Amino acid sequence: MADIQTIKICGIKTEDLLDAAIDAGADMVGFVHFLRSPRHVTIEQLGNLISAARGRVESCVLLVNPDNSCVAEVAALGPDWIQLHGPESPARVSAIRHLAGVEIMKALPIGSAEDVAQIALFNDVADRVLVDAKPPKGADRPGGLGHVFDWSLLAGIDPNIPLMLSGGLTADNVAEAIKTVRPSFGIDVSSGVESAPGVKQKHMMEAFVRAARAAM
Numbered sequence: 001m002a003d004i005q006t007i008k009i010c011g012i013k014t015e016d017l018l019d020a021a022i023d024a025g026a027d028m029v030g031f032v033h034f035l036r037s038p039r040h041v042t043i044e045q046l047g048n049l050i051s052a053a054r055g056r057v058e059s060c061v062l063l064v065n066p067d068n069s070c071v072a073e074v075a076a077l078g079p080d081w082i083q084l085h086g087p088e089s090p091a092r093v094s095a096i097r098h099l100a101g102v103e104i105m106k107a108l109p110i111g112s113a114e115d116v117a118q119i120a121l122f123n124d125v126a127d128r129v130l131v132d133a134k135p136p137k138g139a140d141r142p143g144g145l146g147h148v149f150d151w152s153l154l155a156g157i158d159p160n161i162p163l164m165l166s167g168g169l170t171a172d173n174v175a176e177a178i179k180t181v182r183p184s185f186g187i188d189v190s191s192g193v194e195s196a197p198g199v200k201q202k203h204m205m206e207a208f209v210r211a212a213r214a215a216m
Contacts, residue, residue, distance in 0.1 A: 006186025011039035038198030133167035
């Protein structure tokens with residue numbers, strides 16, 4: 001068994017799906033504010049979703065290389081977390097963390113040992129590090145593509161780093177992922193609980209959470 005505390009379902013777009021994610025047993029839900037994503041929600045929708053989540057489940061807003069104006073606008077809505085899923089440098093992550101005043105999760109694309117080495121650079125400037133599969137060349141967005149990376153690349157990672165595992169997780173492979181990686185913070189799913197890009201399914205969320213909890 002792995003000592004994992006957080007199951008995050010990312011890419012929630014409606015209050016009905018928020019309710020379904022909570023009912024399924026999610027500990028955290030993610031809302032994507034990035035126009036090129038099929039899971040994008042507007043600032044107005046973000047505000048409504050964050051309010052609906054408050055006190056029921058932790059909320060996390062995914063941003064990609066945001067400017068200060070965007071960070072301030074999102075932070076004012078009161079999410080528990082902001083997830084940075086772009087090419088933000090450690091210095092930029094630190095600046096956003098200071099500006100936002102909320103906990104920061106930094107996503108890093110993993111495809112090689114060199115990518116894994118980047119994790120240590122962000123451990124001191126982000127509250128959590130999320131590892132995701134490196135997108136293929138030409139991809140129009142940095143995540144949510146359903147790709148799995150080689151989990152063995154994380155074999156030597158410092159167990160004290162609060163790591164969240166993402167990248168192509170589904171109800172069928174999440175138990176193996178947890179057993180192999182033993183991420184210290186939790187796991188994140190998006191496309192693995194969808195019937196099509198951006199189309200979440202309640203029964204898939206329920207199956208994913210069941211499989212993850214059984215492996216913890």
